[in-house]
Amino acid sequence: MSEAVGRPNDELYVADSFRVCVSRGTAEARGLSRHIARFTTSVRSACTDLNMPFREADFEHFLRDSLTQIEKYGEGNPRLELWGGVNQTPELRLSLRPLPELSESIELRSIGTDDPVLWHPERKGRNIGVFSALNRELGAEAILTNADAVAEGTTTALIWWIGSDGFISASTRRVASVTEALICEIAENRSEQLTPTHITADALVECEVWAVNALHGLRTATMLDGRPLAAPDPLRLAGYRAALDRTWEKVAGIVF
Template identity: 45%
Template sequence: MDRANLGDRDGELLLADSFRVSVRDGRPSVRGLTRHLGRLTAGAVRFGVDDGERLAFLGRAREEIAAFGAGFPRLEIRAARGGADASSSASAPFLALVLRELPELGETVDLRSIRREAPPLANLKGPLVSAYRELNLEAGAEALLCDPDGSAREGTTTALLAWDGDTLIRSASLDRVQSVTEALVCDIAAAQRRPITAAALTPALLSGAELWAVNALHGIRAVRSLDGRVLPAGDRNRLAEFRAALDERWEPLRIR
């Protein structure tokens, strides 16, 4: 069950950053923590959250997250309440923390395409959470968000990566969230000197490529089916290798 620990949740959600916490060697740790905090800090600057307030809040959040242990917490920036006077502390954007238990983890995922123009704020993580939840219910699977021509941007909770032979392909679309886990996977590929390119994930490409859906919760999941069509098994050795390398990206929970 979700439990809000710091800040209230009355204001409109402007930005959210979720990450999985795992207790490793007795210490709460997060994969790619530095990148997650960098994304949240950029959002705080964008929405005018006071820097001192941000640092104080994150210090308190660290204690709450560490005490909670393994889970899937969400750091939020919410809209001002109480009027349009942006100079008033009561109306400034504010930070909130939601502590959530770790849901069941999976190694595969089914995707179903939904074609429509990218909505406003599609490149921000958070404002479309409720709308994307509805899309998943409509799709009966995780919705794969596609442009009208069928080119995939991202899943509602995941970034999509495709393998064409030994080349890793990431979506070139700007109308999507910049995924922390995607960046970590690309770092791993670069360290292995594998070719990486950004391109349109067209229907033709998706029909023949090995597909991975990646996010902070599950790490790397193989796409089992797309639009009801079961996909052939990919390179299991490569998948295992990347999962192992991703598990080397855990960082002790230090929020500052």
């Protein structure tokens, strides 16, 4: 495992990051066990695609060591990574990163039919560089589409509301969001439902939209393509945010 030193022709194939906070001296992360499970599945899949060996014992040692380091580091935005290159053995790395500035709202911008060509859109990792460049170019969170239907944001999953009815993207060509899954469980506990469906960016402008991810939690989207989005229902928003804040897990208590 390495935290800083790279190799020529390295490529980031899999990544999984999350926010760590410290509460009463204990390091915690929202939905951490789900992040570990998603990273494990993605690494196995990437190794198969790339004809690279997956060594179970080494992988479990990496996870244990990483969680120990993450707990010691405390508040931050750590990232678990799988790196590889031409004719190279895959390398698992932990990147310990400080917590960036957090926000409660975000502006969105669609990119129409010019979606980038992605490598395994359902897997977080290799597309990160493309997404970062796209967001810088647009000056906002880019919205990716599949066949003109909204799929996801480059760093977020999207949830939208039409009155009391909530929806998520039905696209399978997107990253399975841990935070979205947590919010779907919250909705079920509230006797509400977030229905998978398809929607165009033009239709999304008429909705109340949430952009959710592991770092920021639940943010409200204020603008889409320069047009204001519907104001959030304050009671619903507060209820979901409070429930999401009950999903923190102790880093030291994770079993895999």
